[in-house]
Amino acid sequence: MTRGKTPRRLHLNAFLMNTGHHEASWRLPESDPYAHVDLRHYVRLARIAERGTFDSLFLADGPQLWSNLAQRPAGALEPLTLLTALATATEHIGLIATASTSYNSPYNLARKLASLDIISGGRAGWNIVTTAGAEAARNFGLAEEPAHAERYARAAEFLDVARKLWDSWEDDTIVADKAAGVWGDDSRIHPARHQGTYFSVAGALNVPRSPQGYPLLVQAGSSEDGKAFAARYAEAVFTAQRTLADAQAFYADLKSRTGRAGRDPGHIKVLPGIVPVLGSTQAEARAAEQLLEDHIVYEHGVGRLESLLTLPAGTLKLDERLPSELPPESAIEGAKSRYTLVVELARRERLTVRQLIARLGGGRGHLTFTGTPEQVAGQIETWFTQGAADGFNIMPAVLPSGLDAFVEHVVPLLRARGLFRTEYDDPRQTLRERYGLPRPAHPYPTPAPALV
Amino acid sequence: MTRGKTPRRLHLNAFLMNTGHHEASWRLPESDPYAHVDLRHYVRLARIAERGTFDSLFLADGPQLWSNLAQRPAGALEPLTLLTALATATEHIGLIATASTSYNSPYNLARKLASLDIISGGRAGWNIVTTAGAEAARNFGLAEEPAHAERYARAAEFLDVARKLWDSWEDDTIVADKAAGVWGDDSRIHPARHQGTYFSVAGALNVPRSPQGYPLLVQAGSSEDGKAFAARYAEAVFTAQRTLADAQAFYADLKSRTGRAGRDPGHIKVLPGIVPVLGSTQAEARAAEQLLEDHIVYEHGVGRLESLLTLPAGTLKLDERLPSELPPESAIEGAKSRYTLVVELARRERLTVRQLIARLGGGRGHLTFTGTPEQVAGQIETWFTQGAADGFNIMPAVLPSGLDAFVEHVVPLLRARGLFRTEYDDPRQTLRERYGLPRPAHPYPTPAPALV
Numbered sequence: 001m002t003r004g005k006t007p008r009r010l011h012l013n014a015f016l017m018n019t020g021h022h023e024a025s026w027r028l029p030e031s032d033p034y035a036h037v038d039l040r041h042y043v044r045l046a047r048i049a050e051r052g053t054f055d056s057l058f059l060a061d062g063p064q065l066w067s068n069l070a071q072r073p074a075g076a077l078e079p080l081t082l083l084t085a086l087a088t089a090t091e092h093i094g095l096i097a098t099a100s101t102s103y104n105s106p107y108n109l110a111r112k113l114a115s116l117d118i119i120s121g122g123r124a125g126w127n128i129v130t131t132a133g134a135e136a137a138r139n140f141g142l143a144e145e146p147a148h149a150e151r152y153a154r155a156a157e158f159l160d161v162a163r164k165l166w167d168s169w170e171d172d173t174i175v176a177d178k179a180a181g182v183w184g185d186d187s188r189i190h191p192a193r194h195q196g197t198y199f200s201v202a203g204a205l206n207v208p209r210s211p212q213g214y215p216l217l218v219q220a221g222s223s224e225d226g227k228a229f230a231a232r233y234a235e236a237v238f239t240a241q242r243t244l245a246d247a248q249a250f251y252a253d254l255k256s257r258t259g260r261a262g263r264d265p266g267h268i269k270v271l272p273g274i275v276p277v278l279g280s281t282q283a284e285a286r287a288a289e290q291l292l293e294d295h296i297v298y299e300h301g302v303g304r305l306e307s308l309l310t311l312p313a314g315t316l317k318l319d320e321r322l323p324s325e326l327p328p329e330s331a332i333e334g335a336k337s338r339y340t341l342v343v344e345l346a347r348r349e350r351l352t353v354r355q356l357i358a359r360l361g362g363g364r365g366h367l368t369f370t371g372t373p374e375q376v377a378g379q380i381e382t383w384f385t386q387g388a389a390d391g392f393n394i395m396p397a398v399l400p401s402g403l404d405a406f407v408e409h410v411v412p413l414l415r416a417r418g419l420f421r422t423e424y425d426d427p428r429q430t431l432r433e434r435y436g437l438p439r440p441a442h443p444y445p446t447p448a449p450a451l452v
Numbered sequence: 453m454t455r456g457k458t459p460r461r462l463h464l465n466a467f468l469m470n471t472g473h474h475e476a477s478w479r480l481p482e483s484d485p486y487a488h489v490d491l492r493h494y495v496r497l498a499r500i501a502e503r504g505t506f507d508s509l510f511l512a513d514g515p516q517l518w519s520n521l522a523q524r525p526a527g528a529l530e531p532l533t534l535l536t537a538l539a540t541a542t543e544h545i546g547l548i549a550t551a552s553t554s555y556n557s558p559y560n561l562a563r564k565l566a567s568l569d570i571i572s573g574g575r576a577g578w579n580i581v582t583t584a585g586a587e588a589a590r591n592f593g594l595a596e597e598p599a600h601a602e603r604y605a606r607a608a609e610f611l612d613v614a615r616k617l618w619d620s621w622e623d624d625t626i627v628a629d630k631a632a633g634v635w636g637d638d639s640r641i642h643p644a645r646h647q648g649t650y651f652s653v654a655g656a657l658n659v660p661r662s663p664q665g666y667p668l669l670v671q672a673g674s675s676e677d678g679k680a681f682a683a684r685y686a687e688a689v690f691t692a693q694r695t696l697a698d699a700q701a702f703y704a705d706l707k708s709r710t711g712r713a714g715r716d717p718g719h720i721k722v723l724p725g726i727v728p729v730l731g732s733t734q735a736e737a738r739a740a741e742q743l744l745e746d747h748i749v750y751e752h753g754v755g756r757l758e759s760l761l762t763l764p765a766g767t768l769k770l771d772e773r774l775p776s777e778l779p780p781e782s783a784i785e786g787a788k789s790r791y792t793l794v795v796e797l798a799r800r801e802r803l804t805v806r807q808l809i810a811r812l813g814g815g816r817g818h819l820t821f822t823g824t825p826e827q828v829a830g831q832i833e834t835w836f837t838q839g840a841a842d843g844f845n846i847m848p849a850v851l852p853s854g855l856d857a858f859v860e861h862v863v864p865l866l867r868a869r870g871l872f873r874t875e876y877d878d879p880r881q882t883l884r885e886r887y888g889l890p891r892p893a894h895p896y897p898t899p900a901p902a903l904v
Contacts (some may be wrong), residue, residue, distance in 0.1 A: 065640070
């Protein structure tokens with residue numbers, strides 16, 4: 001199953017979010033402040049990404065309403081619902097939904113993901129999140145958020161149960177013998193029979209095995225727990241890396257962990273997030289970035305930063321640096337890797353709080369590639385060829401215009417360099433195949449027809 | 453808000469199920485045994501129903517795989533997922549999904565239903581079920597099914613929480629003031645702050661209030677608990693009634709209960725289920741019915757009947773009647789009203805087990821109207837005008853052909869008699885408006901702009 005003969009190709013995922021990843025994007029004249037609840041906006045984005053022969057598109061999510069609606073668009077269509085609608089508006093592109101292992105039941109979520117995989121003809125992906133924060137916990141009967149390690153323990157068991165459910169039908173369970181009056185072969189059904197710490201699930205799933213067997217498994221936590229989980233389960237990983245050296249170290253570490261977990265390191269794809277801000281000259285690109293920064297409401301950003309850093313309100317001053325004393329990552333129960341990334345960025349570049357907010361406003365800690373299409377394509381090639389990435393999670397600052405510009409101006413350069421597909425290879429290719437991953441074999445196929 | 457001046461019009465709902473409601477329908481030459489997982493099949497059905505200007509279409513569901521796959525198609529696409537795909541393939545028709553209050557979280561389900569309502573432009577409905585049976589319970593960490601009364605108590609609290617969530621955004625929360633940098637008005641957000649017996653939900657929903665405010669609330673339990681619940685919450689009720697007299701009694705009882713619950717009895721629509729089996733002559737219709745009965749595998753039916761009646765396997769004999777001693781409805785924890793309906797049908801018509809299975813095979817206890825289009829239209833008019841129904845839940849024995857025949861041959865007769873719409877009145881009408889129901893007002897609108 002090695003793919004040594006095929007030239008190594010870049011994978012591109014379009015991370016769709018409202019009017020764009022820049023927090024001030026909704027204030028631009030071109031932006032529709034109601035876009036986040038408008039199916040037509042997302043259909044348009046999906047079709048742009050498909051025109052650019054992207055591997056997939058992706059929606060983030062969390063089961064809570066972030067407070068302070070004044071600052072930017074809040075609330076969103078539920079990802080599995082929205083992606084199902086997009087499945088009918090597209091033909092090729094993968095559809096990756098975020099869903100939480102802490103606040104779903106394996107039976108319901110496995111069923112919905114299998115249903116999307118069937119409806120889309122094998123294009124479903126699941127971004128597995130454990131969901132940080134007390135706000136979410138309090139919407140599901142808990143007083144406080146579960147501890148980080150406990151969330152990951154539950155996530156691991158969730159995956160084990162979900163895979164039992166996805167494998168509860170063999171691929172050829174449906175017999176459809178009309179003459180004999182036999183529709184299905186009950187001997188090919190394997191109930192989950194799971195009794196664990198967090199879940200007890202007895203039966204088989206109530207939907208047949210889907211085209212991919214199960215959805216592409218994606219993960220994005222970069223904490224220690226997150227990396228251990230990814231090595232064991234993930235087939236693609238979204239990550240925020242700010243420098244080539246950091247990205248190379250993360251890449252090597254994750255591939256190595258995956259090998260040590262007994263899996264082929266080629267079967268986990270690493271996709272750092274980048275925010276491309278394009279201009280036909282570098283000055284034009286920088287001006288586009290400046291325009292966005294001018295629209296940031298900095299007072300909002302201070303509150304968000306204090307919340308991330310677990311500091312009391314009023315601690316941070318806009319034109320001063322972060323306090324020298326901050327809690328260690330181990331004391332953070334929320335988004336650990338994001339916490340460290342933000343603190344390190346501020347320290348490394350000696351940023352004031354205002355400067356830090358401006359940098360985070362562009363992509364919440366992800367790397368912004370500001371420049372001409374040639375410069376951005378060059379940076380992508382460097383990261384891809386120098387052991388930092390198998391592809392990229394493209395996070396346009398403004399949507400749809402930023403995605404359109406990337407597809408119009410950067411994708412052709414990547415194609416010309418032989419780094420990226422010029423068309424979708426086979427219209428019936430599944431999302432997992434597009435990422436160069438094998439379809440999961442059924443773990444216990446019935447060897448021969450049962451004697452009745 | 454009364455509609456006294458408008459002529460009273462029939463409401464029609466298309467109950468879609470695999471290859472049809474007759475259990476042997478999948479064995480007919482015209483039927484596709486993979487239809488239950490084929491989006492194209494459901495798109496075709498939805499478009500036929502829309503051509504027939506139906507009010508809505510509906511999908512049943514339960515979170516378990518029924519055992520014995522040999523007998524008929526099992527497993528199905530998850531209803532909310534499938535209906536979202538159908539929303540993009542249709543323009544007018546309502547989309548009613550079954551979802552369980554026993555095996556969902558209010559926050560997740562309220563979000564998904566609101567998302568479908570937004571995506572479909574106000575066409576979402578929710579068939580509220582409490583889900584009988586130990587098989588489902590064991591897929592969600594329970595050893596046995598919760599008691600009937602407890603399931604309904606949880607359902608009532610679920611509805612209270614869901615409505616708090618659907619009302620957590622006022623209709624005009626989004627301000628979208630780009631110049632001032634103010635997207636939303638936080639004073640118009642009302643967190644659920646619910647602490648109850650079954651649920652504790654603190655926050656606001658993370659999606660704005662949807663076109664209908666919340667989905668059309670539909671219910672189908674006809675037990676005492678079910679009717680009490682319907683009187684309090686339901687806007688449309690699906691019911692199985694075998695005789696005009698039974699249907700009239702049910703109709704009068706439910707309207708009266710709704711009035712006693714402090715609601716307008718006109719704001720609950722009663723839709724008995726009917727299985728139309730059509731022929732251009734009565735003999736032809738009867739032959740079509742006989743063809744289906746000839747395809748029943750009676751041995752399968754015996755097991756299902758024993759399970760429904762909570763009898764040990766092997767108790768029932770095909771050519772004998774039901775035992776004279778059967779448990780009372782009060783001893784049944786599962787589908788109470790269905791149990792009583794089946795027992796009464798067998799006793800009233802002195803059916804053998806084989807005859808009972810043939811009758812149930814056609815619509816699982818719902819009334820079969822076998823005859824010419826004129827006869828079926830006449831029966832519909834009788835029930836509608838004689839206080840037995842506000843409309844009908846149409847359950848074709850074979851799909852798509854049975855739905856197509858109903859739309860081609862019965863709908864024109866209903867239109868000619870002035871009983872049914874000839875076209876959709878206003879393309880922007882919501883599902884609730886189509887059923888002649890008012891949009892729920894927001895319970896606590898903010899009276900004036902908040903002073904900050």
